[in-house]
Amino acid sequence: MRPMTNPPLLSPSPFPLLLRLLHLSRAPRRRNPTTGRAPTCTSRDRLPLLLPAAMSSASNTAPHSVVADPTTLARKIADIRAAGPTKLQVIADFDGTLTRYWYDGARGQSSHGLLRQGNEEYDAKREALYQHYHPIEICPDIPLSEKAKLMEEWWEKTHGLLIEGGLTYEAITKSVSDAAIAFREGVVELFEYLEEREIPVLVFSAGLADIIEEVFRQKLHKTFKNIKVVSNRMVFNEEGRLIAFKGKTIHVLNKNEHALDMAAPVHGNPGDPNGSMDDYSLVKKRTNVLLLGDHIGDLGMSDGLNYDNRIAVGFLNANIEKSLKDYSSAFDIVYLNDAPMHGVVQLVSELCP
Known part of the structure; x- marks a missing residue:
């Protein structure tokens, strides 16, 4: 690693992670055993640094x-600390980021995949759409412009089936109750810490806001005033039946801060009227970002924001050997093997002590 030419300004008592990062970034490089010279290394071919498990979780098997x-990470931490909590916001993906990838030894359900309309015919039709469009979603050979149109087509067809099939929010409540979905350990502690410091959290999802909110209600059993959900929102009639979707469609390729007009606080009850975010301008003024995601594409969630510093945290839940190089290049920190959220809690405590 190259030594830091301009070390960040630290407070008199910097926190452990920042100290360790600074120590490691300044550590002497190993010499080549044949030449006796330290090998050169650029930022592109720099080898990832494996931090001890204790730094990402309290668990002995973390x-x-x-x-x-x-x-670079040490500099970002120092800059964000110096700016203070009033300049920080958190942007987080939902499925596979706030929620666990594995559930009781099997792949956990997504907020979209857990939904059961109570109508087997329409559940089967939505599954058929998934089988058709999902291979397109993950195909690397299709141009993004073409893929984006197909993703919007998929989402629109799915939303149409939910309306046509007579989805009710009672069906949403039951679907979540029966679902194999759970938050990562440490998520509550993270939300509580951020709420105490009035740091906004924007939860971005290409799924359905009403389902995500129901997962919050049933799995966390509490609400947080600083959390806003940016996702597809349903409109129900007086009988609790879905009749429309509100605003533009958010899919996997347009999930970013351009969709902030879709943001709203987590509702206290299912079927509550859809409000809008009342502090849009304040969020725009928060120019330091902590971004949490489980796909490299989640980095696009901050595209609509003119930020000064962004720390990107990635959760690499599967295919680690194949994907680690790309993830470690894209994210500032990567947590492996469906890790708990404790490492992020520690990081936030150092960003905003």
């Missing part, structure tokens, strides 16, 4: 976390 560029 996975390691990976930091490819501790120098």
Whole structure:
């Protein structure tokens, strides 16, 4: 690693992670055993740094976390600390990021996949759409412009089936109750810490806001005033039946801050009227970002924001050997093997002590 030419300004008592990153970024490089010279290394070919498990979780079996560029991460931490909590916001993906990838030894359900309309015919039709469009979603050979149109087509057809099939919010409540979905350990502690410091959390999802909110209500059993959900929102009639969707469609390729007009606080009850975010301008003024995601594409969630600093935290839940290089290049920190949220809690405590 190259030594830091301009070390960040630290407070008199910097926190452990920041100290360790600075120490590692300044550590002498190993010499080549044949030449006796330290090998050269650029930011592109820098090897990832495996941090001890204790830094990402209190569990004795916690996975390691990976930091490819501790120098840059240390600088970002110091800059965000210096700016203070009034300049920070958190942007988080939902499925596979706030929620666990594995559930009781099997793949956990997504907020979209858990939904059962109470009508087997329409559940089967939505599954058929998934089988058709999902291979397109993950195909690397289709141009993004073409893929985006197909994703919007998929979402629109699915929403049409939900309306036509007579989805009710009672069906949503039961679907969540029966679902194999759970938050990562440490999520509540993270939300509580952020709420105490009035740091807004924007939860972005290409799924359905009403389902996400029901997952919050049933699985966390509490609400947080600083959390807003940016996702597809349903409109119900007086009988609790879905009649429309509100605003533009959010799918996997347009999930970013351009969709902030869809944001609203987590509702206290299912079927509550859809409100809008009342502090849009304040969020725009928060120019330091902590971004949490489980796909490299989640980095686009901050595209609509003119930020000064962004720390991107990635959760690499599966295919680790194949994907680690790309993830460690894209994210500042990568947590492996469906890790708990404890490492992020520690990071936030250092960003905003």
